[in-house]
Amino acid sequence: MENQFTSPAKKIWLSIPEYIRQTLLNNVWCSRCRTVTTIVDFKGSVENKDLILNGFCKKCGGEVARLIENESVNPVSVKRSDKIDIELTEYERNLLLKMVIIEEELTEKFRLARIHNGMLRFKLSPEDLDILLGHIAAETNHTKNSHYQNQLDALYDKLKNIEMS
Ligand SMILES: [Zn+2]
Numbered sequence: 001m002e003n004q005f006t007s008p009a010k011k012i013w014l015s016i017p018e019y020i021r022q023t024l025l026n027n028v029w030c031s032r033c034r035t036v037t038t039i040v041d042f043k044g045s046v047e048n049k050d051l052i053l054n055g056f057c058k059k060c061g062g063e064v065a066r067l068i069e070n071e072s073v074n075p076v077s078v079k080r081s082d083k084i085d086i087e088l089t090e091y092e093r094n095l096l097l098k099m100v101i102i103e104e105e106l107t108e109k110f111r112l113a114r115i116h117n118g119m120l121r122f123k124l125s126p127e128d129l130d131i132l133l134g135h136i137a138a139e140t141n142h143t144k145n146s147h148y149q150n151q152l153d154a155l156y157d158k159l160k161n162i163e164m165s
Pocket of ligand 1: 030031032058059062
């Protein structure tokens with residue numbers, strides 16, 4: 001099946017270098033597989049000046065989505081002070097989605113990451129970050145696996161520092 005784009009979406013998509021496009025398509029979170037997957041049969045549309053790809057997981061056929069921030073089309077990106085920028089490694093994000101039970105709405109925000117210098121970027125409200133910290137703390141106490149406990153601890157500290165900065 002041919003991938004479909006709205007015309008503004010296509011414009012943004014084609015402005016992205018081919019090798020980056022491929023990387024974007026191969027790094028999509030699937031909440032059913034609980035891992036990074038390749039998006040197939042996707043539709044591209046533009047929402048709030050960002051490109052959103054909605055398609056399916058290559059492995060399980062589940063619905064997946066990818067948000068691509070378009071800084072070139074949106075040069076005057078107004079930094080909203082009510083949102084906190086959070087940068088996570090792919091590993092940290094996956095740890096979060098694998099180990100920590102979070103609301104669907106919050107999970108969605110973590111699925112729609114932007115990639116910036118190899119890091120995944122998310123925008124969270126202070127409330128969301130607070131809720132997330134609560135979940136991480138709860139899961140850290142709950143898990144019997146000391147390996148995950150340490151990693152969750154480190155993630156908690158990292159996010160706590162972001163919250164306080
Ligand atoms: Zn899947």
